[in-house]
Amino acid sequence: MTSGDAPVFVHVVLISFRAEATPEQRQQVFADYQGLGEKCGGKDAGILFWQVDHNLDQRKHWHLVEFAVFRDDDAFQRFREHPAHNELTEVLRKIADWAVGDILSTLSVS
Numbered sequence: 001m002t003s004g005d006a007p008v009f010v011h012v013v014l015i016s017f018r019a020e021a022t023p024e025q026r027q028q029v030f031a032d033y034q035g036l037g038e039k040c041g042g043k044d045a046g047i048l049f050w051q052v053d054h055n056l057d058q059r060k061h062w063h064l065v066e067f068a069v070f071r072d073d074d075a076f077q078r079f080r081e082h083p084a085h086n087e088l089t090e091v092l093r094k095i096a097d098w099a100v101g102d103i104l105s106t107l108s109v110s
Contacts (some may be wrong), residue, residue, distance in 0.1 A: 005093065005106065005108075007104040007105055007106055008025070008048060008070065008071060008072070008073070008104070008105055008106075008107055009034065009070040009071070009072055009073050009076045009103075009105075010067075010068070010069055010070075010102065010103050010104070010107060011066070011067075011068045011069075011070060011076060011100070011101075011102050012065070012067055012068075012100070012101045012102075012107045013064075013065070013066035013098050013099070013100050013101075014055070014062040014064075014065055014098060014099045015029075015062065015063055015065075015066070015096050015097075015098045016061050016062050016096060016097050016098065017029075017063050017065040017096045018095055018096060018097065020074060021022075021094065021095035021096065025095050026063070026095075028071060028091075029064070029088070029091060029092065029095070029096070030054070030064065031052075032088055032091070033043060033052040033064065033066065033088065036050070036052070036084060036085065036088060037050030037068065038050075038084040039056075039082070040078075040079045040084055040085055041078070041079070045078055045079065046070050046071035046072065046074070046075025046078070046079075047068065047069075047070055047071075047075065047079060048069045048070060048071055049067070049068060049069035050067075050068050050069075051066070051067045051068070052064060052065070052066045052067075053065060056102055061063065061075065063096075064095050069101040069107065072081060076080070076102075093098070
């Protein structure tokens with residue numbers, strides 16, 4: 001990126017399922033997460049990149065990693081307020097804990 005390019009909003013979530021989460025619940029959350037970016041508007045809504053997958057490093061018991069890139073904070077705020085995001089968050093509250101990291105980045109996303 002050149003110095004004149006606006007930074008993008010990078011959103012990372014680490015999800016740790018609680019012991020009482022069943023394998024079926026874990027699988028359903030993973031499946032629901034796969035389409036969440038599109039359900040919340042996709043590229044038209046400013047979601048430039050969306051990936052959720054199983055964490056390759058289980059030493060600290062973070063089971064899933066969400067990595068998303070938004071055009072800007074406004075796009076991120078619309079995502080946070082979207083009913084599909086809120087619905088999945090309510091499911092997660094019952095069976096998981098998570099940590100969030102957000103940064104502005106000059107990461108180039110096409």
